[in-house]
Amino acid sequence: MNTKSLLIDTATSLFQQKGYKNVGLNEILKACNVTKGALYHHFPNGKEELLITCLQGLNEAITTDIEAIFNRYPSAEDAILSMIDKLVHSFEQNGTIIGYTFSSIVSEMATMSEPVRTACNALYENLQHLYCKKLLTNGYSDESASAMALLLTASIEGAMMLCLTQKSAKPLKTVAALLPSILKVNN
Template sequence: MGVKGEETRARLIAATRTLVEAQGYFGTGLNQVLAESGTPRGSLYFHFPSGKDELVSAALTQSGQEVGDLIESLSADRASAAVIIHRLLGIFADRMERSEYGKGCPLATVALEVAGGNEELRRVCTEAYERWQGALADRLVDEGRSRAAAEATAGAVLAQVEGAVLLARVQHSLVPLGQAARAVELLLAG
């Protein structure tokens, strides 16, 4: 595939990421993706022959990788687990404020919609969340926790973060993120 083809594919994925995060899987139509990306319908099916699920899968995979890469880069820089989570909450807060609470976690909106009915997309979300949790657990092991304690703590922290993002979007307030940051500090101190 040439440069133009890669650019078209990237525009389709970027538009899909933006739309599904704000509107969800069911609220986003392919015509919206085409309009947002400025690409013709033929390009959509050339790059994503299986259609919407394949396109949304690529968008979620990219979003999940972006957050996973951030967590891993902070871990590589030897940032503490608490710093990593504060940074992640800050990024989610910035996304919410810039979008007037239309966005937060790039996976959560779709993950909630597809958990019970779309196995392919549920799997993509699961893999991303497992990567995030695993990277955080690895950092906690580096900080001296046992593997079992690190995995349990990382799961609790991720649940706290995702719950706070959901509440912040619903309430149109960053207060739940601040509360989550304090709760995570207590959890990581224990």
Template sequence: MDTKSLIIDIATKLFQKQGYTGTGLNEILKLGHLTKGALYHHFPGGKEELLLACIRSLHEAIAEDIESIFERQPTTAEAIGAVLDRLIFLYETEGTIAGYTISSVVSGIDTLSDPVRRACAQLYVEMQGIFRRRLAEDGLAAEKASSLALMVNASLEGGIVLCLTTQSTEPLLAIKQWLPTMIKELESSE
């Protein structure tokens, strides 16, 4: 792994575990056995530029995984169920699903800059776009597909946060029980 990727990997894990404000650059450098010169060579803008790189990296991984799951499922309801199954499996086998959300990375976002907020929003917009396109393909009217895509996104993100804070898959299991059923009912009413 090259130095830049190593820095992003270490920083992402620390940001997920401790939040942006709870993670110091010296801690990242120590874990990677790196110098400040190496960090500032790759991230001259410092910690915030590094955070943006971490968000972009998470963005790519999360969007790619969701796209892959959606491509393998015949309906949106089944795809959402498969996404939830994946999240539950990850939590049960790895003890965390922090890598599937950016909320753990940007805790304290109210104090972060507009570029960071925009990077986070871009991930959510892309995820909603995946959900919206599939819902439209399944026959939902554009306005209803957009609204439901937002609700799916909020449910998944909220379920992940609840799962991480309660240290239980119960929130994701509850969402899995109701969300696909609700999607099927809305699709059949169109």
């Protein structure tokens, strides 16, 4: 893998786990054995530019991943439950946030940097768009699909935060257990 991709991959993982400010450039550089000179060659605007590139990469990766899952399950309920299940497993394996959540970055940076806020917003909008599309194929109306997509995004992200504070995947599982009846309500 080339240096730039290596930097992005390493930084993405660290940012997701520990947030933005908690990860120093030196930590990223050491983790992937790249020097400061190389980093500033690829990202002239430094750390923040690296973060935004990470968020954009994450956006593409998440889209690919979720679309693959959604294509396997015709039913929106099955599809979403399978997606959460994947989230639960990765949390239980790694003990940290990986995958479709980036709450650490959002809540830390949304009020601090406008370009980062925009990148985070694009990510959430894409996520909601994917959910929305799936719900529409399952007979939801335009407005109830979009409202439900927002609720899904919010409750999954919120549950992830509870998982972090509880050091347990239980909150995510509880939300998953409630979803079937909630999904039926608005359809």
